[in-house]
Amino acid sequence: MSDQTALPSDVQGWPASPPHELQDFYSLAIPELERLLLEWGEPRYRARQLWKWAYARGATRFDEMTDIPKELRSRLSARFSLATIESLASVSEPDGSATKFALRLGDGEVVETVLLKERHGYTVCVSCQAGCPLGCVFCATGLAGFRRNLAAGEISYQVVHCAREARRANPRSQISNIVFMGMGEPLLNLDACLEAIDRVCRPEGLGIAPKRITISTVGFPEGIRRLAAHPAPLGLAISLHATSDRVRAMLMPAAGRVPLRDLVAACEEYARRKGARITFEYLLLQGVNDSEADAHRLVSLIGQLPTHVNLLVLNPVPGVELRPASPAAFMLFQRILGRARIPCTIRVSKGVSIGAGCGQLRGALTAH
Ligand code: SF4
Incomplete structure (x- = not known):
């Protein structure tokens, strides 16, 4: 790899990422997400809606998920991040x-x-x-x-x-x-x-x-x-x-x-x-x-x-x-x-x- 075409030279010199207090949303499997939403009193189909936003649409914030109720979006934002990576x-x-x-x-x-x-x-x-x-x-x-x-x-x-x-x-x-x-x-x-x-x-x-x-x-x-x-x-x-x-x-x-x-x-x-x-x-x-x-x-x-x-x-x-x-x-x-x-x-x-x-x-x- 030549230096001109390499990615910026050395990430070890980059500022460290802030500690992640929120859980990575992508660490959840769909059954886990379904279980959590059921615990929260949400219908099962919400898991599939959220999944679609995260995977198919590549949302980076819960705010973007316009067909998800606002309270649920806030609750998710307080616990998960879509941008851990x-x-x-x-x-x-x-x-x-x-x-x-x-x-x-x-x-x-x-x-x-x-x-x-x-x-x-x-x-x-x-x-x-x-x-x-x-x-x-x-x-x-x-x-x-x-x-x-x-x-x-x-x-x-x-x-x-x-x-x-x-x-x-x-x-x-x-x-x-x-x-x-x-x-x-x-x-x-x-x-x-x-x-x-x-x-x-x-x-x-x-x-x-x-x-x-x-x-x-x-x-x-x-x-x-x-x-x-x-x-x-x-x-x-x-x-x-x-x-x-x-x-x-x-x-x-x-x-x-x-x-x-x-x-x-x-x-x-x-x-x-x-x-x-x-x-x-x-x-x-x-x-x-x-x-x-x-x-x-x-x-x-x-x-x-x-x-x-x-x-x-x-x-x-x-x-x-x-x-x-x-x-x-x-x-x-x-x-x-x-x-x-x-x-x-x-x-x-x-x-x-x-x-x-x-x-x-x-x-x-x-x-x-
Ligand atoms: S990634 Fe691992 S398995 Fe694949 S070629 Fe390199 S050393 Fe071999």
């Missing part, structure tokens, strides 16, 4: 194709979220952890270490914030897709991720179709099996990046402890139960995993699965010495996968010049 800063690509936001959570942790402009609507790339414990050697988040899991409200709020920002540019803007490709590993915080997905998919939430949400993971078999058993038709993307256990363990020290055969077996189960195609992400790295033998091993490994392969170009990350593979290696992989009838796309991340590409998010604006 603060937007510290944002930076956009000059052509508007990507904007990265730094959000400060209630306890001061900072996470990054990316809004990507697509041909039809917007995609939000959400973070599910502050940092990441997995330490993949090509990833700024991994290099910066792990701080904590995010709660469901902190994950879903990132989508609310991005939807609000997109509407600011164009009131008719819609969030069409969500990808769990920001900071952190979703399968290590799966309950919160699934709860966040439920919130944004609800019709009174943001009404996003589950099939437009992709969980991107290094692939822990137990988590893949949990996802396979989950009723929502979520997309699954596996960060594979190697065709041998040895190279994978070198690139992804924690994830690489899972043997590739166990990972592929869990993917087979997922594909069978869901009737879904799995995306495999493969970061092509010069002299590491870009040989002709690698391409053939990749075909042997995943050729039996309904799949799509994304060949990724390494994004620059300070301190990472690896180099992207040559254009010839990309063509070679494409040719060998094509011959095996495995659909394959060469992907270049959006937002690279603003440090918003895959592997570039680092949180705390100092440092998948």
Whole structure:
């Protein structure tokens, strides 16, 4: 990330946020909100009205909720805040194709979220952890270490914030897709991720179709099996990046402890139960995993699965010495996968010049 395009340099130098005496409204699940309103003698449907204001309309104050009785608005304002999570800063690509936001959570942790402009609507790339414990050697988040899991409200709020920002540019803007490709590993915080997905998919939430949400993971078999058993038709993307256990363990020290055969077996189960195609992400790295033998091993490994392969170009990350593979290696992989009838796309991340590409998010604006 170059200094000119980075978000303001160091949030640790920013004034500390005032202590939050009010509870974050987004920390509530809808059943909790219903219970509270019933205790207060309010009808159950008020919960859905409030939910719609907070999630679908992105209200920042209870005062904006004009169809909620004034006394209830005052009572809510005395106890909750809709603005516990603060937007510290944002930076956009000059052509508007990507904007990265730094959000400060209630306890001061900072996470990054990316809004990507697509041909039809917007995609939000959400973070599910502050940092990441997995330490993949090509990833700024991994290099910066792990701080904590995010709660469901902190994950879903990132989508609310991005939807609000997109509407600011164009009131008719819609969030069409969500990808769990920001900071952190979703399968290590799966309950919160699934709860966040439920919130944004609800019709009174943001009404996003589950099939437009992709969980991107290094692939822990137990988590893949949990996802396979989950009723929502979520997309699954596996960060594979190697065709041998040895190279994978070198690139992804924690994830690489899972043997590739166990990972592929869990993917087979997922594909069978869901009737879904799995995306495999493969970061092509010069002299590491870009040989002709690698391409053939990749075909042997995943050729039996309904799949799509994304060949990724390494994004620059300070301190990472690896180099992207040559254009010839990309063509070679494409040719060998094509011959095996495995659909394959060469992907270049959006937002690279603003440090918003895959592997570039680092949180705390100092440092998948
Ligand atoms: S690539 Fe993903 S799993 Fe690996 S360190 Fe980065 S955020 Fe964590």
